[in-house]
Amino acid sequence: MDAHLNYDLRADAYSRPLDTFDVSDPQLYFTDTWYPYFERLRREDPVHYTPESPYGPYWAVTKYKDIMKVEVNHRVFSSSDDVGGIRIDDPPKGMERPSFIRMDPPEHDEQRKVVGPTVNPMNLAKMESLIRERTASVLDELPRDEEFNWVDRVSIELTSRMLATLFDYPLDDRRKLIRWSEVAICDINAPDALVRSEEERFAELLKFTEHMNVLWEERAKRPPEFDIISILAHSDLTNGMSLRERMGILILFLVGGNDTTRNSMSGGVWGVSQYPDELRKGATRS
Numbered sequence: 001m002d003a004h005l006n007y008d009l010r011a012d013a014y015s016r017p018l019d020t021f022d023v024s025d026p027q028l029y030f031t032d033t034w035y036p037y038f039e040r041l042r043r044e045d046p047v048h049y050t051p052e053s054p055y056g057p058y059w060a061v062t063k064y065k066d067i068m069k070v071e072v073n074h075r076v077f078s079s080s081d082d083v084g085g086i087r088i089d090d091p092p093k094g095m096e097r098p099s100f101i102r103m104d105p106p107e108h109d110e111q112r113k114v115v116g117p118t119v120n121p122m123n124l125a126k127m128e129s130l131i132r133e134r135t136a137s138v139l140d141e142l143p144r145d146e147e148f149n150w151v152d153r154v155s156i157e158l159t160s161r162m163l164a165t166l167f168d169y170p171l172d173d174r175r176k177l178i179r180w181s182e183v184a185i186c187d188i189n190a191p192d193a194l195v196r197s198e199e200e201r202f203a204e205l206l207k208f209t210e211h212m213n214v215l216w217e218e219r220a221k222r223p224p225e226f227d228i229i230s231i232l233a234h235s236d237l238t239n240g241m242s243l244r245e246r247m248g249i250l251i252l253f254l255v256g257g258n259d260t261t262r263n264s265m266s267g268g269v270w271g272v273s274q275y276p277d278e279l280r281k282g283a284t285r286s
Contacts, residue, residue, distance in 0.1 A: 021040075023037055024058065041060060074105055079104055095201075098244065099248030115232065151266050161174060184201070188200075220233035
């Protein structure tokens with residue numbers, strides 16, 4: 001962060017009354033300027049109530065121990081859509097997408113156990129040669145002695161290839177998976193939003209679900225295989241899901257596989273570029 005900008009932000013964060021803080025503002029994260037606001041909240045008001053925001057009133061829990069208390073006490077702090085779900089705003093009526101991330105135990109645990117083996121360490125080890133092969137292919141295809149977009153050429157490309165593997169989806173169409181994931185989580189008010197309303201988002205995700213449902217029904221008729229759709233289609237806990245429930249769980253895996261992985265790869269490279277000594281340590285170890 002620019003030193004002058006950092007100074008101005010810290011001055012603003014420490015001069016403003018706490019009751020004017022709204023850390024739900026997407027602009028703080030788009031500009032990567034959220035640090036001093038959370039720093040002050042952790043110091044002075046770690047469980048902070050915001051009475052007004054574009055999403056309505058909410059609590060901001062900003063210290064690790066408090067966050068963990070909320071995370072593990074599902075009897076008090078529910079993830080269920082029946083009492084508000086996991087989003088800061090309420091899901092639009094009639095456009096809910098139920099999935100186990102929006103459930104409490106025991107339903108949450110039962111559905112998670114169905115697909116957990118897909119990405120456990122033992123089964124990922126079986127995919128190690130494929131992961132290494134695709135990683136090497138992506139890196140070998142990068143241009144030399146010229147600038148390129150790391151996010152698109154590496155983070156998104158490698159993630160899309162592995163998503164296609166986990167879904168057993170045609171590799172040539174892998175970028176469709178990325179687009180659907182971005183539709184699912186984009187801010188509809190952003191200038192570059194792929195969709196401009198919740199209705200448009202839901203319509204796009206319904207097309208995705210209907211498309212993937214064809215694969216679901218086909219795989220239900222074949223012997224079980226080791227991909228997410230086949231596992232869901234053959235499990236007694238998930239094979240009877242409605243189309244809306246299938247939408248929720250498929251989008252959960254799609255977004256989880258895309259958003260976390262590509263941002264980790266992008267953020268990791270950005271991080272070592274900011275701390276070259278750490279980059280040199282890694283080079284020395286390798």
